[in-house]
Amino acid sequence: MMGGYGVGMGVGWVFMGLFWVLLIAAIVWLVVSLVRSGHRTDDGMPVPPPATGFGPASAPSSLELLDRRLAAGEIDLATYQQVRAALRESGTR
Structure with missing residues (x-):
């Protein structure tokens, strides 16, 4: 039908x-x-969130970021020491 x-x-x-x-x-x-x-x-690496006026106003220094990468296991101790020495020689914060 x-x-x-x-x-x-x-x-x-x-x-x-x-x-x-x-x-x-x-x-x-x-x-x-x-x-x-x-x-x-x-x-x-994740990009840090933009500053919103709440919390610290400055971005983490290169040495702080290097410390975080070592703590997270992203780099080994030899690489950490090599990069840290290079940053200190160049005067990078």
């Missing part, structure tokens, strides 16, 4: 729903990956 219109619609609704779920998931993934990549430097 319906001329065959109702036979394939169940499968069509499933594919249409799956399409929209995948499309929304792809958009969410894209936004999250763009946000994450925008907050990292070239070496993969």
